[in-house]
Amino acid sequence: MATSLLILTDFFQASNRALNYATNLAGPLGARLVLLHVRRDSVLDAEMFTGQLSNLSKEAMDLAMNSLAEGLTVPVVAEVGHGRVAFAVADAVSRHQPALIVLGRPDYSGTPDELVQTTSLDILRTSPYPMLVVPHSIVDIALPKRILMAVDGEAFTLGEYAGSIRHILTSLQCELTVLHVAPETGGHQTVADALSSVLQTGLAVDLQPVYTRTVLNASPADGILAAATPDAYDMVVLVARPRSFLGKLFHHSVTAQVLLHSPLPVLVVPAK
The missing domain is CATH 3.40.50.620 (HUPs)
Structure with a gap:
């Protein structure tokens, strides 16, 4: 490809x-x-x-x-x-x-x-x-192997971007962890929903097994940043819905906050 x-x-x-x-x-x-x-x-x-x-x-x-x-x-x-x-x-x-x-x-x-x-x-x-x-602070430019993918649990599609993102993940033979940030236990969306939303896109077809992780935090951005530490992961993947980057309060969106503060490289993929 x-x-x-x-x-x-x-x-x-x-x-x-x-x-x-x-x-x-x-x-x-x-x-x-x-x-x-x-x-x-x-x-x-x-x-x-x-x-x-x-x-x-x-x-x-x-x-x-x-x-x-x-x-x-x-x-x-x-x-x-x-x-x-x-x-x-x-x-x-x-x-x-x-x-x-x-x-x-x-x-x-x-x-x-x-x-x-x-x-x-x-x-x-x-x-x-x-x-x-x-x-700017990145020092280690080694190939990313441990990928933390943060999703909200709602179904999504990547449209024409799916093929290129799957090619990147499989070419790097990444270890993929799906992250779900929940405000409290027993919420409407669960990590199982988050995993299902990723699997149905086909992104993880050649990356089995796929791991999951749940972080409890009232702020999704803070939860992602707390999990995305250099000792545990090499890259963060965000699936950004149009509402997250087209609204008037874009600087307060999860996407913007993680982009501005993550110590790891952040791959943002717009959902369709």
Whole structure:
């Protein structure tokens, strides 16, 4: 199954970590990399005034892109987009049909969540697509083997994304644990419902056995973050329903909270 990974780079530490992580993933997936840098020159850009943008000249940018591409050990295509990142990403996705968008998460520890305007959240709201967000603090870029998949217990389908996500999980031969966060014991949805919702998608066909875990917490996001520790897992998978990233309170959604605070890479897959 030929595929590609679309990597966003701004030449800062977070995106370089994400590029290293994606390069390591590309091998077992048989994937090439599409390296995308977006010249974010719009005054409406959410991060224009945060100091998180590179202001390289065209010559310096071309040199940096070529340097990145030449240092990679997998096939790579380098591109430069312009304007708002979410729109440039949507254009690249339409042309390359990648399995994932991969990007780094900078250090937002000194900024209140309500003031954080991240590229990942903007992309999810503008053009939802499977996305892997790699935190800036990640040190170990070894292939992820222990996957924690958080679902709410309601049935879901991944539509056209199911094949690529199944390919990723099976190629990595992951150990999959389905997590259900419950406010209290005896709730309406159970971990058995959560497991059933995952199994019926076919994602775990070649990953038997699949483990389950229940965490009691009134806040689903806090429950996921409490379980997603580096000593126990290598990656978190979130199945994000449209209501979780299209609402006005997106920054308060489970998806947003986990993306902003997880110490592990987070793979977000929009449900259909």
